[in-house]
Amino acid sequence: MFVTTSLKADRELVVLAKKVAAELRLPFVPRRGSLEGIKQEYGSTWAVVVTREQIFVSTPGGAFFFHPGMAKNRIKALKKGNNDQMVEAMALAPGDMVLDCTLGLGADATVASFAVGPEGKVVGLEKVPVVAFIVAKGMQEYDEDDPALIAAMRRVEVINADAGEYLRDLPDRSFDVVYFDPMFRQPVHESAAIKPLRYLAETEPLTPDLVAEALRVARRRVVVKERRNSPEFARLGITRISGGKHSSIAYGILEPEEAEEWRSRVYGRE
Ligand SMILES: C[S@@+](CC[C@H](N)C(=O)[O-])C[C@H]1O[C@@H](n2cnc3c(N)ncnc32)[C@H](O)[C@@H]1O
Structure with missing residues (x-):
């Protein structure tokens, strides 16, 4: 697993993603092109994605993010x-x-x-x-x-x-x-x-x-x-x-x- 950002991340978002990566003890991978492409390159099925709105985990079953559910x-x-x-x-x-x-x-x-x-x-x-x-x-x-x-x-x-x-x-x-x-x-x-x-x-x-x-x-x-x-x-x-x-x-x-x-x-x- 690794941490990356959404496309077109500014400096602030990259700093935040690096902080998340350090906290989770996961490598930070700069976002270039499609998420699936980076996942393949790193042989990973999951990726933590830091966007301006939220942090989610991209999994083969869809995005895992927090919500209050029922x-x-x-x-x-x-x-x-x-x-x-x-x-x-x-x-x-x-x-x-x-x-x-x-x-x-x-x-x-x-x-x-x-x-x-x-x-x-x-x-x-x-x-x-x-x-x-x-x-x-x-x-x-x-x-x-x-x-x-x-x-x-x-x-x-x-x-x-x-x-x-x-x-x-x-x-x-x-x-x-x-x-x-x-x-x-x-x-x-x-x-x-x-x-x-x-x-x-x-x-x-x-x-x-x-x-x-x-x-x-x-x-x-x-x-x-x-x-x-x-x-x-x-x-x-x-x-x-x-x-x-x-x-x-x-x-x-x-x-x-x-x-x-x-x-x-x-x-x-x-
Ligand atoms: C079915 S979900 C729980 C859903 C939860 N009751 C809710 O309302 O959202 C089970 C969760 O427990 C975690 N889990 C399973 N075994 C565990 C363990 N031994 N210690 C701590 N967490 C565990 C799983 O990783 C998973 O996230």
């Missing part, structure tokens, strides 16, 4: 007093602390941040440096006339880290909720906006060891988002599933009180 409509619905399946599965209340172990574009983290309010805290972990970089920047800079959405987004703390490594260093019971939304094995209905993430994201499935760490760190719940009827729930020893009957996704719930029983269910069968 967070806007979900926050609007919560404000009207409607339910949100994820917020319900997490049993979120103002003041809660949430660790989102799979940040992605941060839509779930933003909704959680709205639900826990300014007295709460959401920390989002993202393993892929370029995804963490673009989403962290987007969450601080994205703007539109929706103060609740923007405030919730700005409060999310983004950390470029592997969830397993990060969890191992956390004290017992240090977050109310630990959340996982791993890349689905088969995409449900993938919007054009999400598709590029598939080319960049970490796709390793969750492991029982990771869930065990999460159960140690969570005060209230570990929540796992998956496809409805996904065999992942059984593989991870999750039997309590919440979510709308007609929804294509579901939320698996584990509570620290059942950790012992969960252990014997998952490790006992090995």
Whole structure:
């Protein structure tokens, strides 16, 4: 991967692109001609492109850039007093602390941040440096006339880290909720906006060891988002599933009180 600019970049844009390259520890390649041409020359499938308007990653699935996705409509619905399946599965209340172990574009983290309010805290972990970089920047800079959405987004703390490594260093019971939304094995209905993430994201499935760490760190719940009827729930020893009957996704719930029983269910069968 490398960093370049849009065509006809001025000095200022080149300086910015070089700064981005240094931050991401990627080479800077001056833009000459087509992006596809430079990609071929450098044998790279991806490129980070710095333009005057935004920074995006050019992938074979299209451009990956920050946007709030469904967070806007979900926050609007919560404000009207409607339910949100994820917020319900997490049993979120103002003041809660949430660790989102799979940040992605941060839509779930933003909704959680709205639900826990300014007295709460959401920390989002993202393993892929370029995804963490673009989403962290987007969450601080994205703007539109929706103060609740923007405030919730700005409060999310983004950390470029592997969830397993990060969890191992956390004290017992240090977050109310630990959340996982791993890349689905088969995409449900993938919007054009999400598709590029598939080319960049970490796709390793969750492991029982990771869930065990999460159960140690969570005060209230570990929540796992998956496809409805996904065999992942059984593989991870999750039997309590919440979510709308007609929804294509579901939320698996584990509570620290059942950790012992969960252990014997998952490790006992090995
Ligand atoms: C399905 S996406 C999450 C989407 C997110 N819930 C949202 O609302 O936008 C999963 C993300 O988790 C990241 N990821 C996967 N495994 C990870 C790990 N072990 N540590 C940190 N991030 C991880 C992937 O790179 C990907 O960006």
